[in-house]
Amino acid sequence: MKRSILFTKTSKTTPKDETSFNAQTLIRAGFIDKVGAGIYTFLPLGLKVLNKISNIIREEMNAVGGQEVLMPALTPKSVWEATDRWANFDALFKLTGSDSKEYALGATHEEIVTPLAQRFCTSYKNLPFAVYQIQTKFRNEKRAKAGLIRGREFLMKDLYSFHVSQEDLDSYYEKVKEAYFKIYSRLGLGDITHITYASGGAFSKYSHEFQTVTDAGEDLIYVCKKCKVAINKEIIEEQKNCPECGCNELEEKRAVEVGNIFKLGTKFSKPFNFNYLDKDGKTQDIIMGCYGIGPSRILGTIVEVYNDQKGIIWPKDVAPFNIHLISFKQNEEAEKIYKELISAGFEVLYDDRDEASLGEKLNDADLIGCTYRLIVSQKNVDLNQVEFKERSKDNSEMIKRSDLLQFLKEYVS
Numbered sequence: 280m281k282r283s284i285l286f287t288k289t290s291k292t293t294p295k296d297e298t299s300f301n302a303q304t305l306i307r308a309g310f311i312d313k314v315g316a317g318i319y320t321f322l323p324l325g326l327k328v329l330n331k332i333s334n335i336i337r338e339e340m341n342a343v344g345g346q347e348v349l350m351p352a353l354t355p356k357s358v359w360e361a362t363d364r365w366a367n368f369d370a371l372f373k374l375t376g377s378d379s380k381e382y383a384l385g386a387t388h389e390e391i392v393t394p395l396a397q398r399f400c401t402s403y404k405n406l407p408f409a410v411y412q413i414q415t416k417f418r419n420e421k422r423a424k425a426g427l428i429r430g431r432e433f434l435m436k437d438l439y440s441f442h443v444s445q446e447d448l449d450s451y452y453e454k455v456k457e458a459y460f461k462i463y464s465r466l467g468l469g470d471i472t473h474i475t476y477a478s479g480g481a482f483s484k485y486s487h488e489f490q491t492v493t494d495a496g497e498d499l500i501y502v503c504k505k506c507k508v509a510i511n512k513e514i515i516e517e518q519k520n521c522p523e524c525g526c527n528e529l530e531e532k533r534a535v536e537v538g539n540i541f542k543l544g545t546k547f548s549k550p551f552n553f554n555y556l557d558k559d560g561k562t563q564d565i566i567m568g569c570y571g572i573g574p575s576r577i578l579g580t581i582v583e584v585y586n587d588q589k590g591i592i593w594p595k596d597v598a599p600f601n602i603h604l605i606s607f608k609q610n611e612e613a614e615k616i617y618k619e620l621i622s623a624g625f626e627v628l629y630d631d632r633d634e635a636s637l638g639e640k641l642n643d644a645d646l647i648g649c650t651y652r653l654i655v656s657q658k659n660v661d662l663n664q665v666e667f668k669e670r671s672k673d674n675s676e677m678i679k680r681s682d683l684l685q686f687l688k689e690y691v692s
């Protein structure tokens with residue numbers, strides 16, 4: 280994409296009421312725009328990153344057999360009454376339709392997915408299966424001060440699984456746990472994301488959260504020094520030792536909950552009378568699990584973790600573009616390189632602006648934070664070379680013009 284046609288700009292200012300680092304930085308760098316507390320527009324650069332995060336999640340959900348659907352954000356009151364959550368889900372946004380009926384904006388989708396699954400599943404022959412979506416959720420969060428980490432409108436991937444027995448749920452749960460580890464590692468958060476024991480509810484002793492360590496986090500976790508498993512603050516009261524290895528060397532850290540997985544048991548199948556006929560024709564309970572991840576929260580968390588005083592440093596696989604190409608004044612050689620890179624399949628942000636100085640372009644590149652950068656100055660053109668720099672490193676290197684494509688193919692992709 281050519282920078283000259285991008286309708287957004289970087290800016291030096293941020294809205295006065297925006298106090299979170301992630302949103303301030305993303306606004307300055309032109310990734311998001313603030314509409315209200317906890318409400319943001321994703322601009323072209325921001326949407327690219329959000330889609331990359333979502334696609335990594337989608338691939339791993341497909342790999343564990345998840346079938347993608349898209350459920351409505353507008354949900355009738357009756358389904359929330361069936362589970363007693365119309366009155367008890369604090370953060371539910373409620374509204375009245377022109378038919379005078381009441382609705383909630385979906386804050387989570389057990390109430391929609393359970394009756395949906397019920398329509399297609401009557402026998403053990405239909406089980407197990409898992410359904411997921413990547414969809415906008417609404418929650419009337421009281422503290423919407425953490426930028427993308429706590430939106431009132433935000434993106435969630437929610438997967439729901441349906442089983443004949445607790446054992447079957449248990450084994451699928453372990454598979455999804457592994458898929459989550461892969462996701463965080465592909466997002467560049469593997470080393471700092473801890474599986475965290477949290478309280479479980481009626482159907483299991485524990486649920487598991489995935490917590491990414493950063494000072495911007497709202498949660499406190501206790502990380503085992505030996506096995507890196509963590510315990511949530513809420514359960515540290517009862518569980519003083521690491522539940523995995525038993526050791527008692529736990530370190531307190533601030534963290535953001537970037538996902539969680541939960542054994543629901545019959546909590547939602549019961550209220551909807553969702554059951555199945557087993558091999559002997561006997562009626563049995565459906566056992567459910569649910570598995571959430573917040574792509575927009577992850578985007579904000581990555582910015583909190585990977586930055587320096589100049590701007591964002593995106594991990595490779597979620598950067599808005601592979602390469603930020605910068606020309607000193609618009610020159611033919613840069614234009615040629617841009618075309619070559621695009622045909623070779625690279626995603627390139629080409630700063631072709633005439634009016635901006637090299638200094639401004641370099642500052643913008645630092646702020647926007649694409650992983651790799653190429654600079655084509657007149658001097659480089661004369662010397663038949665291109666300057667290559669990684670956003671995370673201080674030094675740049677000169678690549679022979681004739682070697683450029685081969686070098687990038689090996690190094691960047």
Ligand code: ATP
Binds near residue numbers: 427428430536573575
């Ligand atoms: P928290 O305790 O932080 O409010 P939660 O326990 O309410 O999170 P879930 O309801 O399980 O979270 O939602 C699943 C995932 O959706 C979370 O792990 C998180 O990544 C994301 N998420 C939840 N609430 C928000 C929000 N307000 N803004 C952005 N992402 C969110």
Ligand code: MG
């Ligand atoms: Mg919450």
